[in-house]
Amino acid sequence: MYVFQCENSLDGILTGVYDAWDSRLGHKNIQLSSDSCGEILLFHEYITVIPDLEKSQKVSRTLICRLGISFFEVICKCAMADGNCRKLTMDKANAVYQAIVMALALPEGAKVLEYLAEPCISCIFELCRQTNNEAHYMIEFLRFAELENGVLFSMIHPKNNVLPIVAEHFTDRFPLENFLLYDATHQIAAVHKASKHYMIVDAKDLNLDIINRYSQEEQEYRKLWKTFFETIAIEERINSKLQSHNIPKRYWRDTVELKSKLTRH
């Protein structure tokens, strides 16, 4: 068995797919792995994949043209997922590879995504679900604060690499705002300038000082929002378990209205 070890990123995995295919070792003898610290097995030969933009783009183009854009999107979302999940029975990169091999062998390839009884497909389904769910949670629960300079700032802590999906949403929603979305987990940020498209940038040395200087009205609106939030609940129906079931506690820290409730308990 040959194991192609790829970097845990879309480009890394797609380069892995390219190299594996190119190696002509026979699909049955190949596995991909995105997990650098996985256990090393005897009798397996390990091949390190160096991410290569050109190769990854070739694979993207092939996938889009032979299997359609929605198939490709599923693969992207899958690559964005964290992948360290006990529910999974297969490595992320390997699932992607196996699914592509299966799909390209069929006349209506994109349909393989519906064959949930296939191990690689159920794995892709699960990863994609993780990414979608978390992106949706972020879109729901992240909060912007207006800084002194009028820029809207938000800090998020997602497990999966969902920033592009979230940034896309807010670019459409706030075309005329300048905003900065900071993913503190992955140390990257999406920067959006009014009427432009957004850009993802490295944010390792983000100046955390600016983001604590709020505009004058900011505190005012936070207070108004908290008042609204406290008032809208119906006393006779108070149900904190239902509340934290619907908005899991790990998202509370980045909201305005629930943050203070975390420290109290």
Added chain:
Amino acid sequence: MNYAADNQNLITNVYKNSAPAVSLSPTVMEKLKILTDAAKYDVACTSSGVDRGGDGTGIGNAKSCGICHTFAADGRCVSLLKILFTNECVFNCSYCQNNCTNDIPRATFTPEEICTLTIEFYRRNYIEGLFLSSGIIESPTYTMGLIYQAIYKLRTFYRFQGYIHVKAIPGADPVLIEKVGFLADRMSVNLELPTSDALKKLAPCKSRRTILTPMRQIQNGITENKNELMLYRKAPKFVPAGQSTQMIIGATPENDFQIMSVAEGLYQKFGLKRVFYSAFINVNQNPGLPALSSPPPLLREHRLYQADWLLRYYHFTVDELLSEDKPNFNIYLDPKCDWALRHLEYFPVEIGTADYKTLLRVPGIGAKSAKRIVKARRGSTLDFPDLKKIGVVLKRALYFITCSGRMMYPTKLDEDYICRSLLNDSSQIPREIREQGYRQLSLFDDVSFAAPGGNPLRCRERS
């Protein structure tokens, strides 16, 4: 569109005298508190039903799945800035705290205040849009005019493209309702109570006719607009997210069968998108109504929502679920399980071959899983572990299905046996109810739930 000039006239006509003088004008904070408190009993707060990208010139878009932004202490979703324009009211509906005989602090927003709050909350991603309702100030038409003015400003001056839900005020000038309909995403007229008798008793200023008239008008508007949109894709959209309504449950003695029949009628005859059910809370301590000390009928409300779901997405009819002889839902089992137990002749269902509609009727299989099953079995034969991954709730479904002719465990297709097994699964009692301990017990005091024979483990009365 040449609405603008026209609109301006309308505003000046309707909104002659500036907002009524409030003696000690309260701050925006005080107003927000009063007018949120007054709006909180309205349960329709979803932001779903319309997909609209931003056009790049303003702020906002809309997602048809709806987006919740937080959950209040009662566990309910907060999606829209849900407020009243004013809590002044000339009417005296006895279930409502804004009723003119109540001595409570009153406040009225200005259109400008509503716009600023909406925009500033929206920019911070606190909300998905605005839900605007109102008490009746001066007259229904006057009130509707104020609402129109606020959302007109929000849509045109602020170029707000997020979600707007507006209450149509019964009795308001139809011209105004139509104009609002071209600005709002969703409109609703509250049915308030399931029967016209109950309405007469509790809301003497309202009548079935004044409520159903705007409902019909909006329905017709939506239908006409659909035809128009087929001809000109750019025609302005009228209430694109559809119409909804709400009924108060438990204030008056109607049974579930009556309530669900009303809901079914509304879906079929008025083309409603949603009917909401609101467990009654006696805010006015009105002696003629169920007391405040008794908890709101939450489990009943929950069962009605489940049944409502079955009507809208699972091709059930009310007659299949309830009847004159069995007019109320089983408190121990959800309506679908309850139905399945009374129709064991349809089961077990073979996963490999059953059609979509048949799968939908299996307890534990939802609409999504049913769709996935139909597709996935084209690729390979499905077994129980696969079903689990697909999202089927096996502990409920296992009594009713076979995979390649086999059941998951040897079980009996026997009503009492399955019923007992299902009840051992405590998730049958909805979690939010179960966890309220004492409240759950006191639900049994509710007359409509008293089980004849008093054996709580019997899942249904045999006649």
